[in-house]
Amino acid sequence: AQSVAQPEDQVNVAEGNPLTVKCTYSVSGNPYLFWYVQYPNRGLQFLLKYITGDNLVKGSYGFEAEFNKSQTSFHLKKPSALVSDSALYFCAVRPVNNNDMRFGAGTRLTVKP
């Protein structure tokens, strides 16, 4: 079965600095990959996805992610962090042929002024 690893429980960055939230995955066959963000006591909001095509995917709020098939990674990035980006981020993977989506444990991003 597919799985996702988010190796960092917490990421701290200063406002204006670039940020990276890491994700690696395991899946049989080709993957669909996703990033979600969660603000306190809210549901998950979809940020971006990789389905096929260009390995660099751009999403909401200036976020982007790069699919790296050889490293089985899908790291989330943003060139300049905002305090309002502080939230819990989840990476998810599913095979292309079914709806069985698996989530990582989440990474808490804190952006300090």
Place this chain on the structure above:
Amino acid sequence: DVKVTQSSRYLVKRTGEKVFLECVQDMDHENMFWYRQDPGLGLRLIYFSYDVKMKEKGDIPEGYSVSREKKERFSLILESASTNQTSMYLCAGPGPGELFFGEGSRLTVL
């Protein structure tokens, strides 16, 4: 985008009570999902449904059941709530690849 609505944002129940968590989606999709979210564990799939009256167990179905009488509505049922079911419950419906989530139902069982 699919709009997923969970009727209760916060609930407090007593051990042994029967609990209903309701979820409605507006896009006439066949698939709907219930997840449980706990710190450090991410989201775990409890049940999903791929059509009316059809259901499949996810990874942690014990202590839960579901009901799908109409396509737009998918209910999660705790037959006899226990303290270890205190959690955030998230309902989801499918989009073009991704899932769309409701706002979540935070359940506390005392």
